[in-house]
Amino acid sequence: MWFNSFGFWLFFGLVALIYSRLRLVGQNVWLLSVSYFFYGCFDWRFLGLIFFCTVLNYHAGLKIAAAEDARQRKFWLGWSLVISLSILAVFKYLGFFTHELSVLLQTMGMVETPWILQIMLPAGISFFTFHALSYTIDVYRRDTPASRNFVEFALFISFFPQLVAGPINRSTLLLPQMGKERPACDEKRFREGLYLVLTGLFLKVVLADNMAWLAGHVFTARPQDLTGAEVLLGVYAFAFQIYGDFAGYSSIACGTACWLGFDLVTNFRRPYFALSPQDFWQRWHISLSTWLRDYLYIPLGGNRDGAWRTYRNLLVTMLLGGLWHGAAWTFVVWGGIHGLWLAMHRAFSRSGKGSGASSPRWQKTVKWLVTFHLVCLTWLVFRAESFEQAWALFLRLGAGWTLTPYAQTTASLIAFFIFPWLAFEAWLESRKDDLALLKVAWFWRAVLYLYLVLMMLFFPPPVPAEFIYFHF
Incomplete structure (x- = not known):
């Protein structure tokens, strides 16, 4: 259901009409229902996937918040990260890496023809996975409290306007809006x-x-x-x-x-x-660039450990940012070019010529x-x-x-x-x-x-x- 289709606007008109006549709890249940319907219009077979991702991270958030021991908190965080990223890897990257491995084995004479593994890519899987990951990480960091209302949390993950292609909204911004009265659509x-x-x-x-x-x-x-x-x-x-x-x-x-x-x-x-490249990434896909900065670049060390490690962190972050866009070496190289460009610009700026x-x-x-x-x-x-x-x-x-x-x-x-x-x-x-x-x-x-x-x-x-x- 595309935003530029008449079908979507008929759908949204009905959603808004009924939504305006409900109270908070009813609004959340209604929005959750229509969000799952919206996603099911792309491929209903993957509704179970987004529901599983929701249950997994909801449960992990509660466990992280309840754990008093640091090792237990790390365990539950790691548990949610490994499973969420494994699901993303299987659907988005397994076919790609299987093919690349088979090509390598073919050049070594170990297989005759490359293996072909076709796995259908669920719409928006990178976006709702990153939504979920930001939540569990924020709970671990104590930047946001664990959600104890499953409907509110499920709506945070699946809210239909931003479900398929973002923007990637943090739990600190969007999740609190699920649990309080929203302002009416005034002038x-x-x-x-x-x-x-x-x-x-x-x-x-x-x-x-x-x-x-x-x-x-x-x-x-x-x-x-x-x-x-x-x-x-x-x-x-x-x-x-x-x-x-x-x-x-x-x-x-x-x-x-x-x-x-x-x-x-x-x-x-x-x-x-x-x-400049830094200026570009402060303007382009801001929700992803800030996500990569806060959950990857800074944990890698950011700019705290000297110039060369800063350049390394920039390159690694952008390489993974390129891979986020798709399972192809062109995306990785695209990210790598931006990483090198950012590092070169930073070095140039440090010299006083920026x-x-x-x-x-x-x-x-x-x-x-x-x-x-x-x-x-x-x-x-x-x-x-x-x-x-x-x-x-x-x-x-x-x-x-x-x-x-x-x-x-x-x-x-x-x-x-x-x-x-x-x-x-x-x-x-x-x-x-x-x-x-x-x-x-x-x-x-x-x-x-x-x-x-x-x-x-x-x-x-x-x-x-x-x-x-x-x-x-």
Whole structure:
């Protein structure tokens, strides 16, 4: 059930109507029921998996909270981590590593053909697993009390707006909202939710899906048939496809949750205006980058044990962050490139030559251009089906730069669809306020909303595309 489908909005309208007529306990039971229905629409066979993950971590949280001995607390934490991560590994990575092992054995002459193990990937398994893991770790750290209400905890894990593709909300933020009366959808919440939903739908329907077929042409064609201009424009198209797709989902999730009285964490903050890799990861998929920082980078030692160990911790964190995205070496290398880039930027900054807030405008412009294009080049590796394809496309960037009909069409469509949105984000960036539009006269909001709606009505994509992060 996609957010950009009529079916979802009929579903949400019914959910909100009944929800508004219930008290707290009834609201929680109702939301839990419709969340399981929502997930079952993707594949009902995996409902037992999310229920098992919920029971496992609910029980572990109670055991950790009740244990007085440090070893017992570590045991129950380790017990929940091992089982949760093992389930994630089986469904998401077992087939990949089995195939890679068989290829290695084949090169050694020990097997004749590679083994193929196909395991269906449950939608959103990385997201609800990380939700659960953050809870047990927070209980162990005593950052959050153990939940003693199973319905509230189950709703925290399975809350349908953020269930399949995030954002990843911490127990310290979302779980307390399950146990207290939520505010009604008053004028303020309706305006904020409408802004988030309309901008999210625009990002998905107009930006992401119209860029999808342009990017798809480059990544499905033979590299030798493409010019350098076509490859670069195709990478630009994918950069805005994945941004519009994921940021659009997160925005709609936050908007629908806002209408229901919940506050979810902001997941994107104009990432393509970043001036450095560190700045980029403070703006892109914020809920994952902060999760990796708090539950992986800092426990590894963070920046406490000298420069080289800091660089190591950055690299390990980003390698695992790349692997989180999927079972492919391209994702691992993508994460590794970002880890090396972060380490190099940190070393450069330590030398006294790093970026500063007081940099002249021309320096900021250069840093923005460099950061944006390095991010785009890493997207090439992320999107490619193999290293061979990524390398071949990278080499084509040095080939002929003739403006072919495809290149001219792509450049025109990027300018038509992307530039007005970037102008709006530049205005938000100048004010450093995600909700700045809600603080201006209603006339200007109406103008933007009319533009968003007309673009969705008159410029739908040739072929609607599934949300990319449903597979992560």
